[in-house]
Amino acid sequence: MSKHPIITLNQITKVYTNGTVALQDLNLAIPESQFVSLVGPSGCGKSTVLRLIAGLGRTSSGSIDWSITQQARKLAFVFQDAALMPWANVRENVRLPLKLARMSKKDSQKLVQETLELVGLEGFEENYPRQLSGGMKMRVSIARALVTQPNVLLMDEPFGALDEITRSKLNGDLLNLWLQQRWTVVFVTHNIYEAVYLSNRVLVMGISPGRIVADVEIDVPYPRDDDFRTSLLYNQYCREISQHLAKAMSFVPI
Numbered sequence: 001m002s003k004h005p006i007i008t009l010n011q012i013t014k015v016y017t018n019g020t021v022a023l024q025d026l027n028l029a030i031p032e033s034q035f036v037s038l039v040g041p042s043g044c045g046k047s048t049v050l051r052l053i054a055g056l057g058r059t060s061s062g063s064i065d066w067s068i069t070q071q072a073r074k075l076a077f078v079f080q081d082a083a084l085m086p087w088a089n090v091r092e093n094v095r096l097p098l099k100l101a102r103m104s105k106k107d108s109q110k111l112v113q114e115t116l117e118l119v120g121l122e123g124f125e126e127n128y129p130r131q132l133s134g135g136m137k138m139r140v141s142i143a144r145a146l147v148t149q150p151n152v153l154l155m156d157e158p159f160g161a162l163d164e165i166t167r168s169k170l171n172g173d174l175l176n177l178w179l180q181q182r183w184t185v186v187f188v189t190h191n192i193y194e195a196v197y198l199s200n201r202v203l204v205m206g207i208s209p210g211r212i213v214a215d216v217e218i219d220v221p222y223p224r225d226d227d228f229r230t231s232l233l234y235n236q237y238c239r240e241i242s243q244h245l246a247k248a249m250s251f252v253p254i
């Protein structure tokens, strides 16, 4: 993994028009190909960080610097809600961003099929969203992001609505894909175990104002498997992050 930052957030403050200070003086450098997770109490500004990186909304002060040109930047977003078009089958749902980019059906065909195979959706091309489980819908949503061949993947609690077994399977599959493709990933989750399993680095955010309170490197080689999930080291990382989180949460009125 390159240590060279692809994205640098410099002294970012974000105040929404209603006066909410979502982020204050946030500094963060994300190396190319890093898998970084953001965890923190509800309202600490995790989604705001993702949106600002995506260019959806302006910073109130500070800057976001990229080491690659705007043209070379290919960002894709995955949300918790798969937000599929109910009237279109899997293939057409995945083709949507290419269609919006005015790529012809013929040109997009191979790319769509390759992406469907990559995420394990071969054989489901003709299915409609109502015929798919929650996990399969999320696979379609991921495929729709990957079909654009991004170099930065922004994921906002993508597996938050899934049951544990499905989440665990998708975690493993996502890691395998990342190992092949090495996008830079910024992953928001409320789940510490998921964050530790997936990431090179876990950032714990605090609230009022939103800021980074801990930056923990998960110094464990990939591929990571079930042995890692049951290891002492894994539990130590989870405990360390949980303690940072508890401290951050102690300032949250419940």
Ligand SMILES: Nc1ncnc2c1ncn2[C@@H]1O[C@H](COP(=O)(O)OP(=O)(O)OP(=O)(O)O)[C@@H](O)[C@H]1O
Residues within 6 Å of the ligand: 016, 017, 018, 020, 021, 022, 040, 041, 042, 043, 044, 045, 046, 047, 048, 049, 210
């Ligand atoms: N468009 C907006 N206008 C005003 N306030 C907003 C807006 N979007 C977010 N906020 C506020 O900014 C703060 C940070 O919100 P954000 O959604 O980034 O937090 P989060 O950590 O992602 O929360 P959650 O874990 O609940 O999704 C919250 O207080 C939220 O209410």
